[in-house]
Amino acid sequence: LAVLSASSAFLFLVLSITSSLAMQPLDGVATTFEILKQGSGPVVSKGDTVTVHATGTVVETGKKFWSTKDAGQKPFEYRAGVGGVIKGWDRGCLGMHLGETRNLKIPADEGYGNAGFPAWGIPPGGTLYFEIEVLKIAGKGEL
Secondary structure: OHHHHHHHHHHHHHHHHHHHHHOEEOOOOOOEEEEEEOOOOOEOOOOOEEEEEEEEEEOOOOOEEEEOOOOOOOOEEEEOOOOOOOHHHHHHHOOOEOOOEEEEEEOHHHOOHHHOEHHHOEOOOOOEEEEEEEEEEOOOEEO
């Protein structure tokens, strides 16, 4: 079991480094992104009401803390670019196309900060990965 745990930890580290190499910068923030699936058509703009599937994982532990795809959950709706969600998510989703899936790597200061979010298993200073898929942009289109 200890060998399996060490192997799993090594694999997670390799995947994290590999993923970090593919990440692209965003202007004005430390959050980075990688497009996992191209979308098309309308684009998420500031003020849009957007519906997404999202899965959040803590980088340091590799543990998922939330997913709209889990049993009993539903897609998440928010207003883009107006501060209703953590900064890394808010800025990282601007410019996404309908149907696009993007991985965001969000540093603590653009996520839950030095306090973390212990109720969700996010440690103080925790870095986050969010996989986000745009399902609907109100008034512009939906899948």
